[in-house]
Amino acid sequence: MEYSENLSFLQSLQASFCFIFFFFTISFSIFSFFLLFMRQKVWCNCDICCGYLTSSWLMEFGNLCDWYTHLLQKSPTHTIHIHVLGNTITANPDNVEYMLKTRFDNYPKGKPFSTILGDLLGKGIFNVDGDSWVFQRKMASLELGSVSIRSFAFEVVMAEIKHRLLPLLSSYAEKDGSVLDLQDVFRRFTFDNICKFSFGLDPGCLELALPISQFAESFDLATKLSAERAMVASPLIWKIKRLLNLGSERRLKEAIKKVNVLAKELIIQKRKLGFSTHQDLLSRFMACIKDDDYLRDIVISFILAGRDTMASALTTFFWLVATHPEVESKIRDEADRIMHPNQEFPSFELIREMHYLHAAVHESLRLYPPVQFDSKFARQDDVLRDGTFVMKGTRVTYHPYAMGRIEAIWGPDCMEFRPQRWLNNGTFFPQSPFKFPVFQAGIRVCLGKEMAVVAMKSVAAAVLRPFNIHVVHANVAPRFDSGLTATVRGGLPVVVRERRATDQHC
Known part of the structure; x- marks a missing residue:
């Protein structure tokens, strides 16, 4: 008892x-x-903050990035402040160079950014600073800079074009008038490519049946909900929702869980099959990294870098070309001139000779960068080149989308799609990366830049010669969903038709 x-x-x-x-x-x-x-500072009476908090900008602008562009165009320094977000936004090339090169050490990604994306990206290269970033950067630089890996990447892209992309387009061309979402096609195309190139895995998303990929769907949802965290007036909102497992945070947790399971299964299978003789990037990283959680973070970063950005860039490129027939015609003329009449696919060497196409790709990226803005956090008090004071801990954002629409940077025709602005006597002439920071610039410049441009040119040359792509809503400018990359809301509905032989050789 x-x-x-x-x-x-x-x-x-x-x-x-x-x-x-x-x-x-x-x-x-x-x-x-x-x-x-x-x-x-959850409330501010200035016009910009009131417009942001009340979403009154929606009455005039379809995209938040267009409203920001409007504000930056009006600003004498091309810099604005959104006090309720603690965010200084700039479209000034001098400020961009100062942040990304001159005072690079004072503008890291920062803890606030890594916290927002930490659940999804973990310690991947896009979410870290310091030694971890240096290590991953050095590893990726060694691999992506090699001739063998670039050759392998080109082979992967061309195989996907030949065996999946063109057969799919042909099948829709045979269904007279059938509408195809070209953005969905490009997301499948790039997902297959990045998985084969980075992991030696073929998910087959672009097969004729257009199968559903649980991994791709979960990844899409996770990136969308992660990006929405940065849009709220105070991080307290999403942090409380995460603590209580409510709403969007609950959905994000479930999506990331599925992504983690599939990513780790991929690593386990790769380890079982052996990786010492494989060419893919994951195999090369696994040779020196034993931590599966760290490898998972690297896997997710690869997918984000190689899939979403490329799909976004291809979608807006084809919209622009389809709505500018004179550019489409010049791209075809150049391809016909450089390639042999009976040559269906361009070689790597011939792709590099297509200067007008190179210019058209860059002009498309100028107007519609896949990553519309990028943020850093000031480590110490500072003053930007235009005289803007930046307090320690302030979020500082440079805005490539707005920069492409600033007359002081690109001239009075900045809103026009003119590939010739990149040409000098028919030869491509690059611009300063600080006025065109689409691939970032300075120390953090994108390592996959050249491969991405080659892939875009390969798709354009292979698709535009045999097909006519008609955009269903050609007169409607793209509107974008919230996300880490620029995803066109509602996709890109098109009708695909085979070009007649007389059209191809006239």
């Missing part, structure tokens, strides 16, 4: 302790959130 009473007393004491501990934890958390809330 005494033993039972003692046991009952201990259980009661334990329950009381657990309740007190739980109550203390919740109270402390609420108190901490309250203190943080009091430090946030």
Whole structure:
């Protein structure tokens, strides 16, 4: 009896302790959130902040990036402040060079950014600074800079074009008037490519049946919901939702869980099959990294870099070309002139000779960069080149989308799609990366830049010669969903038709 009473007393004491501990934890958390809330500037009466908080910009602009562009165009320094977000946004090339090159050490990704994307990207190269970034950067630079890996990447792209992309387009061309979402096609195309190139895995997303990929769907949802965290007026909102496992944060958690399971399964299978003789990037990283969680983060970063950005770039490129027949005609003329009459696919060497196509790709990226803006966080107080004071901890964003529409940078025809602005006597002439930071610039410049451009040119040359691509809503400018990359809302509905032999050789 005494033993039972003692046991009952201990259980009661334990329950009381657990309740007190739980109550203390919740109270402390609420108190901490309250203190943080009091430090946030959650309201500001300036026109920009009021416009952001009330979403009144929607009455005039279809995209948030277009509203930002409007504000940056009006600003004498091409720099604005959104106080409720603690965000300084600039479209000034001098400021971009200062951030990405001159004072690179003072403008890291920063903890606020890594916190927003940490659940998805972990310690991948796009979400870290310091030694971890240097290590991954050095590894990727050694691999992506080699001739063998670039040759392998080109072979992967051309195989996907030949065996999947063109047969799919041909099948729709035979269905007279059938509508195809070209953005969905390009997302499948690039997903297959990045998986084969980076992991030695073929998910077959672009097969004629257009199968559903659970991994791709979960990844899309995770990137979309992660990006939405950065759009709220205060990080407290999504942090509380994550703590309580509510709404979008619950959906994000579930999506990331599926992504993690599939990514880790990929690593396990790769380890079982052996990786010492394989060409893909994951095999090369696995030779020196044993931590599967770290490898998972690298896998996710590869997919984000090689899939979403490329699909976005191809989608807006084909929309622009389809709505500018004179550019389409010049691209075809150049391809016909450089390639042999009976040559169906261009070689790597011939792709490099297509200067007008190279210019058209860059002009498309100028107007519609896949990553419309990128943010850093000031490590110390600073002053930008245009005189803007930046307080320690401030988010500083440079805006490539807006920069492509600034007359002071690109001239009075900046809103026009003119590939010839990149040509000098028919030869491609590059511009400063700080006025065209589509691939970032300075120390963090994109390592896959050249491969991405070659892939875009390969798709364009292979598709535009045999097919006419008619955009269903050609007169409607793209509107974008929120996300880490620019995804066209509603996709890109097109009708595909075979070009007649007389059209191809006239």
